Amino acid sequence: MKELKFIDLKQCILDDNGHVADEVRELARQKKFFLWNIMSSPGAGKTTFILDVIRRLKGEFRIGVIEGDIESTVDAQKMQALDVPTVQLRIGGDCHLDAAMIKKALENLPLDELNIVIIENIGNLVCPAEFDLGANLPSMLLSVPEGDDKALKYPLMFSVCKALIVTKIDCLPLFDFDMEALKINTRRLNDDLQIFPVSAKTGEGMDEFIAMLKQLIANNLQLL
Amino acid sequence: MKELKFIDLKQCILDDNGHVADEVRELARQKKFFLWNIMSSPGAGKTTFILDVIRRLKGEFRIGVIEGDIESTVDAQKMQALDVPTVQLRIGGDCHLDAAMIKKALENLPLDELNIVIIENIGNLVCPAEFDLGANLPSMLLSVPEGDDKALKYPLMFSVCKALIVTKIDCLPLFDFDMEALKINTRRLNDDLQIFPVSAKTGEGMDEFIAMLKQLIANNLQLL
Numbered sequence A, B: 001m002k003e004l005k006f007i008d009l010k011q012c013i014l015d016d017n018g019h020v021a022d023e024v025r026e027l028a029r030q031k032k033f034f035l036w037n038i039m040s041s042p043g044a045g046k047t048t049f050i051l052d053v054i055r056r057l058k059g060e061f062r063i064g065v066i067e068g069d070i071e072s073t074v075d076a077q078k079m080q081a082l083d084v085p086t087v088q089l090r091i092g093g094d095c096h097l098d099a100a101m102i103k104k105a106l107e108n109l110p111l112d113e114l115n116i117v118i119i120e121n122i123g124n125l126v127c128p129a130e131f132d133l134g135a136n137l138p139s140m141l142l143s144v145p146e147g148d149d150k151a152l153k154y155p156l157m158f159s160v161c162k163a164l165i166v167t168k169i170d171c172l173p174l175f176d177f178d179m180e181a182l183k184i185n186t187r188r189l190n191d192d193l194q195i196f197p198v199s200a201k202t203g204e205g206m207d208e209f210i211a212m213l214k215q216l217i218a219n220n221l222q223l224l
Helices: A009-031 A046-057 A074-081 A099-107 A155-160 A169-174 A179-189 A206-223 B009-031 B046-057 B074-081 B099-107 B155-160 B169-174 B179-189 B206-223
Strands: A034-040 A063-069 A086-090 A116-123 A137-143 A163-167 A194-197 B034-040 B063-069 B086-090 B116-123 B137-143 B163-167 B194-197
Touching (some): A009 A034, A009 A099, A034 A046, A034 A206, A046 A063, A046 A074, A046 A116, A046 A206, A063 A074, A063 A099, A074 A086, A137 A155, A169 B169, A179 A194, B009 B034, B034 B206, B046 B063, B046 B116, B063 B074, B074 B086, B137 B155, B155 B179, B179 B194, B194 B206
Parallel strands (some): A034 A137, A063 A086, A137 A163, A163 A194, B034 B116, B063 B086, B063 B116, B137 B163, B163 B194
8 A cells, every 4th residue: 555645735834934934034134124023913003003113213223114914005004104114015815924925025125224124914813923924023912902811822822922012001990901810821831921011092111112122123233 | 838737725625615614504404503603803802792692592592602712721611601512622723613613513512402503713803704604694793992994904804794793892982993984894895794882891782782683593593
């Protein structure tokens, strides 16, 4: 009897993606820019958060944005209004960005002029976690209204990120959200995950986050 | 030169899924149960909403639950605490339920004793929309904190649903959520979509939703 050949298509896709992610990493090293991947559920506040970060960093760094969006261009237009070079990836029915899309997007950004490239990933806590984009900082947002139990349900996302930004903390009085429970649940999965509670509405926590980010960018650009 | 053969793997998967969805529909017709698929982002409030619905319908209907969850069993345990037959589908890294999983789950429920089977889908606004599960009522939750622009970004989800339950409306004063904008955005995609604003915290809107649901179930069971 002949040997049964089993091709794990998904693993092939992930392996291929890993190779392209390495190319992206090498490009970031050569061109000396800091690549930051931001993931979250739909509606966790990625766009609002990114716009706030851009306003705070604009004087010091030259920033570019890659916008992942299934259909619309509303977010990309908001970025352009801040006068930052923006590439919109319109990916139709797909549920995540992959490294090849990022490589393509980077070809369309003026990399020699940029220090930071921010990727706004598709709103989804599942598939984006599987695809290494070659980023220096893989990170995620979790909004208070989503609940403190999400690490139990989407463990891979919490495992692959280096920073967890907890958004909409001005809503804490309205929701049964236990920050300590979140910390315990995430620490089980990922000891290195740094947690930053913030509110775009009140500005609370943003100074601390920006200070960490600047330090991280400085360290990375030095290493590059 | 030979013709290049192009196999659209995704379309093959969706076609196969459609056939199994038809089998599920036929099973529901034969066994006379109402199959209700509930989709949403992570943290939109599916579990809380379903628990509330079960409490309100328990006296009148015999209910079973299929729980989709990537890793944990926390939601399934809450359902079992209400003494309803529950099947937990632990699907690992996958980002949606498909009709074959539902068929399998239904084999493990006492269908002859049930009038309603509720499916809690994976928290994701993208992929679950592509997979017909053979449900009588495909529906989605959108929570106020997610924002009123989600139909622009996840159009397929809003197109395939027959009911849109807007949750956490007790938070409306805290968020820039424009219910009229939501209605305009969804009507473009799906003229038949009925919208139900509710709050699990205050109970607002639940009576109206339950009345519609009972009518729908009665009509369906009559037709079956």
